[in-house]
Amino acid sequence: MSIDRRSxxxxxxxxxxxxxxxxxxxxxxxxxxxxxxxxxxxxxGYNVMFGYTGLLSLGHAMFFAAGLYGLGMAMHYGGxxxxxxxxxxxxxxxxxxxxxxxxxxxxxxxxxxxVTLMFAxxxxxxxxxxxxWTRGDEGFVIAQSTRQVLGLDLTDPVTRYLAxxxxxSAALLITARMMHVRFGRVLIAVRENExxxxxxxxxxxxxxxxxxxxxxxxxxxxxxxxxxxxxxVGATFASVQYSIFPLLWVLLGGAGTTIxxxxxxxxxxxxxxxxxxxxxxxxxIAGVVLVLLTLFARAGIMGEIRxxxxxxxx
Amino acid sequence: xxxxxxxxxxxxxGAVGAAVLALTALGLSLVFGVMRVVNVAHGEFYMxxxxxxxxxxxxxxxxxxxxFVGALIVxxxxxxxxxxxxxxxxLKRVDYDPEATIVATIGILYIMQQAALMGFGPEARxxxxxxxxxxxxxxxDWSKGLPSFYYPxxxxxxxxxxxxLFVIAAATAxxxxxxxxxxRTKVGLIMRATQxxxxxxxxxxxxxNRVYSLVFGLxxxxxxxxxxxxxxxQQAHYxxxxxxxxxxxxxxxxxGLGSIRGTVxxxxxxxxxxxxxxxxxxxxxxxxxxxLLVAMVLVFRPQGLYGKKPA
Numbered sequence: 001m002s003i004d005r006r007s008x009x010x011x012x013x014x015x016x017x018x019x020x021x022x023x024x025x026x027x028x029x030x031x032x033x034x035x036x037x038x039x040x041x042x043x044x045g046y047n048v049m050f051g052y053t054g055l056l057s058l059g060h061a062m063f064f065a066a067g068l069y070g071l072g073m074a075m076h077y078g079g080x081x082x083x084x085x086x087x088x089x090x091x092x093x094x095x096x097x098x099x100x101x102x103x104x105x106x107x108x109x110x111x112x113x114x115v116t117l118m119f120a121x122x123x124x125x126x127x128x129x130x131x132x133w134t135r136g137d138e139g140f141v142i143a144q145s146t147r148q149v150l151g152l153d154l155t156d157p158v159t160r161y162l163a164x165x166x167x168x169s170a171a172l173l174i175t176a177r178m179m180h181v182r183f184g185r186v187l188i189a190v191r192e193n194e195x196x197x198x199x200x201x202x203x204x205x206x207x208x209x210x211x212x213x214x215x216x217x218x219x220x221x222x223x224x225x226x227x228x229x230x231x232x233v234g235a236t237f238a239s240v241q242y243s244i245f246p247l248l249w250v251l252l253g254g255a256g257t258t259i260x261x262x263x264x265x266x267x268x269x270x271x272x273x274x275x276x277x278x279x280x281x282x283x284x285i286a287g288v289v290l291v292l293l294t295l296f297a298r299a300g301i302m303g304e305i306r307x308x309x310x311x312x313x314x
Numbered sequence: 315x316x317x318x319x320x321x322x323x324x325x326x327x328g329a330v331g332a333a334v335l336a337l338t339a340l341g342l343s344l345v346f347g348v349m350r351v352v353n354v355a356h357g358e359f360y361m362x363x364x365x366x367x368x369x370x371x372x373x374x375x376x377x378x379x380x381x382f383v384g385a386l387i388v389x390x391x392x393x394x395x396x397x398x399x400x401x402x403x404x405l406k407r408v409d410y411d412p413e414a415t416i417v418a419t420i421g422i423l424y425i426m427q428q429a430a431l432m433g434f435g436p437e438a439r440x441x442x443x444x445x446x447x448x449x450x451x452x453x454x455d456w457s458k459g460l461p462s463f464y465y466p467x468x469x470x471x472x473x474x475x476x477x478x479l480f481v482i483a484a485a486t487a488x489x490x491x492x493x494x495x496x497x498r499t500k501v502g503l504i505m506r507a508t509q510x511x512x513x514x515x516x517x518x519x520x521x522x523n524r525v526y527s528l529v530f531g532l533x534x535x536x537x538x539x540x541x542x543x544x545x546x547x548q549q550a551h552y553x554x555x556x557x558x559x560x561x562x563x564x565x566x567x568x569x570g571l572g573s574i575r576g577t578v579x580x581x582x583x584x585x586x587x588x589x590x591x592x593x594x595x596x597x598x599x600x601x602x603x604x605x606l607l608v609a610m611v612l613v614f615r616p617q618g619l620y621g622k623k624p625a
Contacts, residue, residue, distance in 0.1 A: 056413055073331055103613050109413050110352050111612050116565060118609035121560065125602045240556075251417065281431045287424025294408055294418040 004180075007258075007314040011176050012260060015169050022161045030161055036262075036269050037164040038226050039245075043253070045218030046246035051255035052179060053211040054191030057245045058113045059120025060246050062100070063216040063251040065127065065238035066093040067223030069134065072233035075142050077133070082149045086224050093220020094213060096123075101212035105205065117243070139234025147231060160229050167225045168262070171218050176258045176314060187211055188256075220248075220286070241283075246302030248286055251293050254302030258314045263301050320593065322451065323474075328589020330478050330547070333485030334540045336581035338558050340492065341536035343577040346566060348509045348529045351410055352540040354419040356537055357559030358426040359397060363389040363538025364441075364550040365434050371441050379444035379485035382546075389542045390535035396426075397534030398527045405530070406523065423555075430552040443477040481543050488539065489578060496574070505529060560601075561588070564608045 018106035021033060042064055049055045070092030091143045104115045116136055127134045134140075154160055178184045186207050189197040198204045227233050236242070245268075246261075253264025268289070276282040306313040342356045366389040371381030387532035400422055406413035450473050452463040507515045508525045516522045537558070548554070565584050569576030584604065591600040 057415070058416075059541050103609070106613050110416070113416060114352070114567065115612050116613070118563075118605045122602050122605045122609070124597055125605065129596070129598045129602060229517075247417065247420075265594055271479045279432065280436075281428035283424045284428035285434070287428060290421030291418055292424065294414045294421070295404060296415070 005292070006312055007176065007180075010314070011172060011258065015165070015172070015263075017197040018168075019162075022165070027157065030157055032171055032209045034157070034161040034164040036163075036230065037168040037247070038222055038229060039269070040262040041168050041225065042102075042219050042222035043246045043249040043265050044168075044175055045215050045222060047215075047250045047255065047257075047261045048175060048178075048187075049215035050217065051250055051257070051260070052184065052191060053187045053208060053215075055208065055211065056113050056247070057116040057215075057243070057258045058240075058247070059100075059116035059118075059243050060124075060216075060219055061238050061240070061242035062120040062123040063093045063097055063219035063243060064223035064226075065235075066096045066216075067220030067225075068126070068227045068233055068237055069223075070080050070220070071224040071227045072140070072142060073133070075146055076140060076233070079148055082147060082154070082228055086221075086228060089224030089227070090217060090220055093223065094217045097213045097216020097220070098209075100216070101209045105208050105212065117240070120243050121240070122236070123251065124235065124240075127238050134233075134235065137235050139232055139236070142227060142231045142233065144207075144231065147228060154229055163241060164225065164229055167221065171221065172258065172262075175219075179258065179314065183207070183210070191256075210277070211284055228305065244286070248290060250300070252289060254300030254304070254306070257300075257302040257306060260300055261300040267301070279302060319410075319451075319611045321590070324593035325586065326451075326474050326478070326591045327593070328586040330481050330544075331589050332582045332585020333482045334544045335558070335561055335585040336489060336578050337540035337543075338453060339562040339569075339577050339581050340489070340574065341533035341540075341573060343566045343569065344505075344536070345530055345533035347528050347574065348505055349410060350412070351405060351415045351530070352412070352561070353530075353533065354416060354421070355400075355423040355426060356533070356562060357555030357557075358423050358430075359393045359534035359555075360537040360541045360558045361430060361552065362393050362396065362548075363541030364545040364548075364554060365430055365552070366392050366538070367542045367545045368434075368439050368441050368550040378442040381442075382444035382542075385441075385545075386539070389538045393538035394531035394535040398531040401527045401530040406526070410526075411561055417613045422492060427555065434550070434552055436552065438549040438551040441545045443475070445476060445480075447476045448473045449476055449479070477546060481547070484543055485540070488536075490544045492536075493530045493574075501528075503514035517590060560605070561585075564604055567612055568606050 018033070018037070018130060022030065042060075046057070046060050049057055049060075067089040069087045070089035074080045075082070076090040078085070078088075080088065100116065100119055104112055104119065105164065107115050119296065128136050131201070144155050149163070152159050154163055178189075186197065186202050189200075189202070190204055190207055194204055202257075226237070249264035249268055250261050252267055253262065254260030268286070271285050271289070273280050275285045293300065299307055302313060338360055342353060345351055345353050345356070346565070347418060367382075367385035370385040370388050374381040374384050404418050404422065405415055408418060434561065450465050452465055494551075496505065504515075504520055504525055505528075507518070507520060508522055508529075512522055515525075540558075541554075561584065565580045566577055568584065569578070569580035588604070591597075
């Protein structure tokens with residue numbers, strides 16, 4: 001099989017397995033995987049910037065929160081139905097990421113990380129400051145009766161799972177396609193050697209800018225999807241912890257691989273799920289995994305597999 | 315109370331915050347200056363200092379002053395020990411690669427924070443001051459035409475505790491002695507040489523790896539020391555590392571990455587204005603403005619207010 005065919009088979013196969021999973025899993029795991037699929041969408045968004053373009057952001061929670069609050073506020077206060085509210089969430093995330101891109105891309109390296117961290121912190125604090133509307137830490141619940149799309153009830157577990165799968169598949173296929181065409185190749189070139197890419201005549205800033213906006217918008221779509229499917233909007237999702245999580249998932253699964261974000265999210269989700277039954281200090285696991293990854297497996301799970309056995313992995 | 319006493323109190327409270335912040339930020343600045351490492355776990359060494367102070371003062375328990383002196387010695391040593399271990403076991407092995415060290419120190423942050431949650435518990439615990447007396451503050455009176463001091467009495471009369479004044483004095487003394495070490499001793503010379511040019515320093519026989527361990531330990535020790543000073547005023551809590559980390563970042567960036575003088579000046583500026591703004595405005599709003607300001611400084615003036623432009 002050619003590389004193209006293998007990669008198509010991999011993605012379509014993965015989506016099929018996840019589709020079958022909807023009916024094969026018990027209620028508990030079905031709920032978990034639905035949540036994982038939405039969070040993995042967030043990780044896919046993060047991967048576009050970190051894995052492919054080589055831009056390490058420490059503030060992605062602001063894009064997730066922009067989608068989440070964009071949808072949440074539009075439904076809760078604006079009374080918009082689900083689909084227009086989802087679009088509002090996407091627009092919020094896209095606008096915010098464009099703004100952040102224009103400012104933060106003037107910096108590089110460590111300064112870029114800190115600038116994104118600072119912007120995310122301002123967004124988080126702003127959500128707390130406008131607590132009268134956002135309900136701050138407490139958050140608010142989106143009424144169950146409004147969470148309907150085309151007559152489908154998104155609060156029903158099976159519908160919710162399939163909706164999460166649709167969101168995830170869209171993000172997965174978009175990024176897989178994107179990395180296949182010239183635009184994605186240039187992003188990788190920027191990651192590998194920015195100066196050389198510029199010298200070859202590519203507009204580096206334009207590519208980085210689009211990468212940030214695409215990454216932010218996919219993350220925002222995950223946020224909006226999370227609000228719509230699970231009905232809760234709260235400031236926790238804008239906190240530093242939710243900026244660290246996608247970094248952790250992508251690093252664990254394999255930065256710069258299409259299915260790495262999902263693999264990382266599954267592993268981390270279940271690791272934290274099991275350990276939180278043992279201790280309330282479950283973030284300890286996240287810390288240990290981060291240190292071990294930097295020490296021993298910089299490429300992550302899928303990255304190591306690609307390095308050792310399957311160089312064709314997209 | 316009218317505006318004057320309010321402002322004076324806010325300034326004094328701000329000065330206490332600024333003194334402690336200067337120590338904490340100095341640790342971060344030193345580590346970044348010499349090693350080019352952004353230590354995201356810096357706030358956790360601060361938290362560790364406060365937690366160790368609580369353990370020491372509880373264990374000694376006879377007189378608060380004894381426990382305090384014990385904590386002043388033990389806490390920085392424990393923090394420095396853990397920091398040196400982290401440097402040897404983790405940072406050195408990833409070759410101080412900027413991205414990898416940030417990810418690794420984020421991991422260390424969570425490990426330390428969650429270990430404190432397991433060993434120390436989720437509640438905030440107080441540490442008794444070694445000494446404490448209320449000092450009334452004089453106000454300036456202009457009503458008789460000539461300025462004269464008077465001491466207001468009754469509820470709401472401006473006062474400060476002797477311990478808070480001690481914190482300001484102690485932090486100043488530490489800062490000055492630190493500056494003397496850095497500028498007048500051989501250890502300081504070695505650290506400055508390593509900061510200027512790692513390879514040349516190595517060529518002149520400076521054990522750069524040991525200097526790195528020392529600097530990382532020193533940075534953590536300074537944060538722990540700052541926390542021991544502040545813990546009788548605040549309380550020890552396993553999540554207390556977040557705010558000092560953010561503020562130290564702000565200070566180090568405004569002051570110019572790696573510039574020690576800039577760091578101290580910025581700490582005074584930020585600490586004082588944070589204290590004053592928090593009294594008159596919402597502290598959340600003050601923080602939003604400060605973080606945005608810092609982001610803008612990094613975007614438009616990445617060398618900081620004091621730092622030199624890169625050649």
